[in-house]
Amino acid sequence: MNNSVSSYAYALPVLPLASKADSDRAARLLKQNTGIVLGAHKEDMMARTLGTRTLACGLDRVDHYLDYLENSGEEPEWTNFVNAFTINHTAFFREQHHFDILADFISARPKPIDIWCSAASTGEEAYSIAMTVRESCVAPDSNVSILATDIDTEAIQKAKLGIYTHERIEPVEQAFKQKYFLRGKGKQEGFVRVKPVLRNMLQFGVVNLNGSNWPSNNSFDVIFCRNTMIYFDKNAQVRLLERFAAAMKPGGLLFVGHSENFSHLTKAFRLRGQTVYVRN
The missing domain is CATH 3.40.50.150 (Vaccinia Virus protein VP39)
Incomplete structure (x- = not known):
């Protein structure tokens, strides 16, 4: 009997890739709805976040996610989208x-x-x-x-x-x-x-x-x-x-x-x- 421990490879979900056009479109939506402007240095974060939200919605393309987002109005995904890009840096008695x-x-x-x-x-x-x-x-x-x-x-x-x-x-x-x-x-x-x-x-x-x-x-x-x-x-x-x-x-x-x-x-x-x- 082979007593060696078998190893199993579990495939991790692959995040859909956001194109430059996808990131620009998402940035416009964010600005229109919240006023928040993400700088160019946030592009990598934007791309990762869009991939994560796309996967969470059961979609395989970021542009399809953005279509869904625009068509969903005030549905919960808008809240998730905004929350994902909100910066929560705070402290007690800051300044x-x-x-x-x-x-x-x-x-x-x-x-x-x-x-x-x-x-x-x-x-x-x-x-x-x-x-x-x-x-x-x-x-x-x-x-x-x-x-x-x-x-x-x-x-x-x-x-x-x-x-x-x-x-x-x-x-x-x-x-x-x-x-x-x-x-x-x-x-x-x-x-x-x-x-x-x-x-x-x-x-x-x-x-x-x-x-x-x-x-x-x-x-x-x-x-x-x-x-x-x-x-x-x-x-x-x-x-x-x-x-x-x-x-x-x-x-x-x-x-x-x-x-x-x-x-x-x-x-x-x-x-x-x-x-x-x-x-x-």
Whole structure:
């Protein structure tokens, strides 16, 4: 008897190849629907993602997938397509000076206050805002409203759960870790969960900043939109800034990313400080 271990070769699915024309077409669809512009350096990522989505839909050609995508309207595959190209780079208390400015603003601003975290990703930024509010406002549960939205449906679901690894909350100061997070036990060892006192301050939703499903509230005191508009072209940036201005109270604050400068694009805002703008 041959006791040697038999080896079996399992054929891995072969990703359909995206042509340059396929990638260009997909980039146009992405821009038209989300405003996101993918640079030339993202072509390899675009091709891999298109191949993956094509295979997931049971198709063998990327151009057939794109036909299906265009004909499917608001069907679930559009959500999968957008999620696949969404960049979710975020962290707790990223750019700490923004939260110092927010704390001072909340303390002095007449109540009630409405805050919109418009590119909330997986929630780290939104919960950083909530912690800042609780530490800066006498009655945060009744005086401050926080809306957290993102175009990525999977990211916003993670934000709702509020579950993170210990490594993710490393930027949070120790007192806040003890005050606002529960340590996981057993199977949840190594994870923490945001306490209800913080999580209940937030309302979550899916919003395409380039679309029509914006919040009905047009009186925000604060809007966070950090490291998002860098993925839009100039015309889309101008349109978004105009829409933000229309949704804000005079004197409200717009927080943007560290590499974003829009002073030359709009008269609706004036620069207050490093990447912080005031609604005129």
